[in-house]
Amino acid sequence: MFSESVFSLTGGKAFFQEVSVWEFFGSTKWSPQFADQHFGVLPLLCGTILVAAIAALTGMPLGILGAIYLSEYATPRIRSTVKPFLEVLAGIPTVVYGYFALEFITPYLIRPFFQGLLGFDVDGFNALSAGLVVGIMIVPMVCSLSEDALRAVPRSLREAGYALGSTKYDVCVRIVVPAATSGIVASFLLAISRAIGETMAVVIAAGQSPVMTLNPLKSIQTMTAFMVNISLGDTPAGSIEYKSLYAVGLTLFFMTLAMNVLSQWWMSRFREVYQ
Amino acid sequence: MTDAPPPAVQESPATSPVNRLGKEAGKAENRLFFWTCRAAIWVSVAVLLVLLISVTKNAVGWLDWQFLSNFDSARSPAKAGMLSGILGTGWVIILTILFAVPVGVGAAIYLEEYAADNWLNRFIRLNLSNLAGVPSIVYGILGLTVFVRMFGAFGPQGWIAQWTGWVFEGFFWSEHFQTYLIPLPFGRVVISGALTLSLLVLPVIIIASQEALRAIPSSLRHASLALGATKWQTIRFQILPAAVPGIMTGIILAVSRAIGETAPLVMLGAMTFVYFAPGNLDSVSDVMQHPEGLIKAPFDTFTVMPIQIFNWVRQSKEEFKYVAAAGIVVLLAILLLLNGLAILIRNRYSKHMRW
Numbered sequence: 326m327f328s329e330s331v332f333s334l335t336g337g338k339a340f341f342q343e344v345s346v347w348e349f350f351g352s353t354k355w356s357p358q359f360a361d362q363h364f365g366v367l368p369l370l371c372g373t374i375l376v377a378a379i380a381a382l383t384g385m386p387l388g389i390l391g392a393i394y395l396s397e398y399a400t401p402r403i404r405s406t407v408k409p410f411l412e413v414l415a416g417i418p419t420v421v422y423g424y425f426a427l428e429f430i431t432p433y434l435i436r437p438f439f440q441g442l443l444g445f446d447v448d449g450f451n452a453l454s455a456g457l458v459v460g461i462m463i464v465p466m467v468c469s470l471s472e473d474a475l476r477a478v479p480r481s482l483r484e485a486g487y488a489l490g491s492t493k494y495d496v497c498v499r500i501v502v503p504a505a506t507s508g509i510v511a512s513f514l515l516a517i518s519r520a521i522g523e524t525m526a527v528v529i530a531a532g533q534s535p536v537m538t539l540n541p542l543k544s545i546q547t548m549t550a551f552m553v554n555i556s557l558g559d560t561p562a563g564s565i566e567y568k569s570l571y572a573v574g575l576t577l578f579f580m581t582l583a584m585n586v587l588s589q590w591w592m593s594r595f596r597e598v599y600q
Numbered sequence: 601m602t603d604a605p606p607p608a609v610q611e612s613p614a615t616s617p618v619n620r621l622g623k624e625a626g627k628a629e630n631r632l633f634f635w636t637c638r639a640a641i642w643v644s645v646a647v648l649l650v651l652l653i654s655v656t657k658n659a660v661g662w663l664d665w666q667f668l669s670n671f672d673s674a675r676s677p678a679k680a681g682m683l684s685g686i687l688g689t690g691w692v693i694i695l696t697i698l699f700a701v702p703v704g705v706g707a708a709i710y711l712e713e714y715a716a717d718n719w720l721n722r723f724i725r726l727n728l729s730n731l732a733g734v735p736s737i738v739y740g741i742l743g744l745t746v747f748v749r750m751f752g753a754f755g756p757q758g759w760i761a762q763w764t765g766w767v768f769e770g771f772f773w774s775e776h777f778q779t780y781l782i783p784l785p786f787g788r789v790v791i792s793g794a795l796t797l798s799l800l801v802l803p804v805i806i807i808a809s810q811e812a813l814r815a816i817p818s819s820l821r822h823a824s825l826a827l828g829a830t831k832w833q834t835i836r837f838q839i840l841p842a843a844v845p846g847i848m849t850g851i852i853l854a855v856s857r858a859i860g861e862t863a864p865l866v867m868l869g870a871m872t873f874v875y876f877a878p879g880n881l882d883s884v885s886d887v888m889q890h891p892e893g894l895i896k897a898p899f900d901t902f903t904v905m906p907i908q909i910f911n912w913v914r915q916s917k918e919e920f921k922y923v924a925a926a927g928i929v930v931l932l933a934i935l936l937l938l939n940g941l942a943i944l945i946r947n948r949y950s951k952h953m954r955w
Binding site for chain 2: 398
């Protein structure tokens with residue numbers, strides 16, 4: 326990947342020898358497939374972050390509340406009923422989520438609410454539907470990792486809380502969750518990294534128009550969607566569009582790697598060890 | 601579902617300094633929080649059910665025997681079938697298992713049983729979890745470069761030919777097919793897809809197998825070694841049999857992930873409308889009639905189920921969305937079966953083995 330984007334091994338020029346790093350990260354126009362080519366990755370980055378943010382806002386609260394329920398409230402029977410459902414949810418292919426977003430969430434949930442009720446203009450492809458399904462997709466991950474963290478908090482801490490007259494709510498929110506913060510934050514970071522790298526749901530539901538917008542009802546393009554789009558057409562190997570694939574892929578790789586490393590570092594740095 | 605009983609402690613007569621008002625507010629807060637948490641988990645389950653029901657509803661009337669036994673059709677949605685995808689997935693997954701399982705389990709055994717605790721092995725362990733977090737589409741680019749194009753080294757236009765004038769196109773020229781049996785570079789074929797998916801699932805298999813091995817108490821190892829068994833005998837006859845359920849569960853989950861993976865194979869350039877099976881082997885009788893297809897199949901172009909679904913979703917004809925739904929139902933049925941199998945294995949063996 327380095328060889329195609331940063332320097333060239335095989336003759337010809339590498340991507341960053343033809344397009345300056347400054348243009349790549351500074352320009353707000355992305356149009357590699359038009360005659361007037363521009364290579365500013367910011368619209369793609371913006372789309373990716375928009376979808377990941379919506380996903381995080383949906384998936385993280387659902388995941389953490391679900392984890393609290395499973396570890397603090399649920400009886401073993403409910404746990405053993407719910408867990409397989411979550412595992413199935415985690416195992417559903419992302420194409421299926423994309424189909425669900427395009428055919429059901431947009432026409433039956435987003436359209437009636439935002440267009441029918443509030444009068445906004447909703448595109449057939451929009452970032453909101455993609456973000457929502459990616460959010461659902463990361464729930465099992467957040468839920469199981471946070472639940473592990475919550476369960477690792479020793480019983481004695483909870484009992485100390487009750488002994489001081491706290492309610493269950495106080496024990497959960499003021500004692501157990503703070504004690505498990507490191508694990509919970511790590512699960513959030515991993516989930517966001519997953520949302521950034523998510524491909525097929527976003528390709529299907531969020532559209533293919535690289536524009537800089539924060540309006541979740543508009544069609545956008547993410548980095549992953551662009552990569553799929555290029556590889557679907559027949560772009561000759563060695564052309565600048567083909568090399569832009571590697572440049573975008575490299576950016577994506579480093580973003581997710583940074584999140585993963587941060588998550589691991591956070592885990593080891595802030596973990597509280599109980600006996 | 602039953603309400604989880606609130607702890608008795610909380611109801612006990614208050615010797616605490618909380619005043620009456622604060623206690624009532626605390627109770628309301630308490631109940632609200634419980635219901636919010638409870639709602640969160642059931643919302644997730646409900647979404648899953650809605651998804652399954654709505655997709656199945658769209659598939660009704662389109663999912664029949666001809667859908668499973670026909671090849672794809674670009675022109676008429678009613679005739680479109682999934683046979684090429686099902687057979688393509690079969691080939692890719694079998695090859696993926698062949699590549700990934702021995703390497704993955706071997707690596708896990710090395711890391712858990714043999715590897716010393718030095719900086720290199722710590723670095724490898726750290727990288728494994730990083731690799732598991734790399735987006736699948738990045739594996740797609742890797743596969744495209746390494747397996748499909750082989751860095752552009754081979755073939756008449758490759759840089760080896762340009763530098764040395766020596767054209768290298770493959771191994772094993774076959775008169776029968778008038779082509780090389782192992783072409784170089786591989787191109788957009790089954791084996792490139794299988795190798796890419798192997799890389800993708802390797803970290804998953806290694807991590808799952810490591811956990812299975814770690815769960816085996818060291819008393820078992822010590823007992824075996826104390827009886828005079830060699831390290832290899834201990835691993836082969838004591839540790840592996842005990843770890844098999846855990847390893848199997850990991851492998852099944854990894855395989856079901858590989859079956860559903862679309863993005864890396866799209867990057868490799870797996871085809872969209874495909875009207876043949878790899879090696880032209882459509883049925884068992886085909887295999888009997890021309891078994892040489894078995895050699896050809898790994899180097900044939902292909903499609904897989906999720907790519908067919910993706911392709912149908914993209915079509916502009918309205919009916920294709922029902923075809924896609926039918927495809928999704930087939931795919932989900934296979935995945936649910938695999939998931940069920942994994943849960944079954946885990947439950948069965950977790951009852952028998954307690955240390």
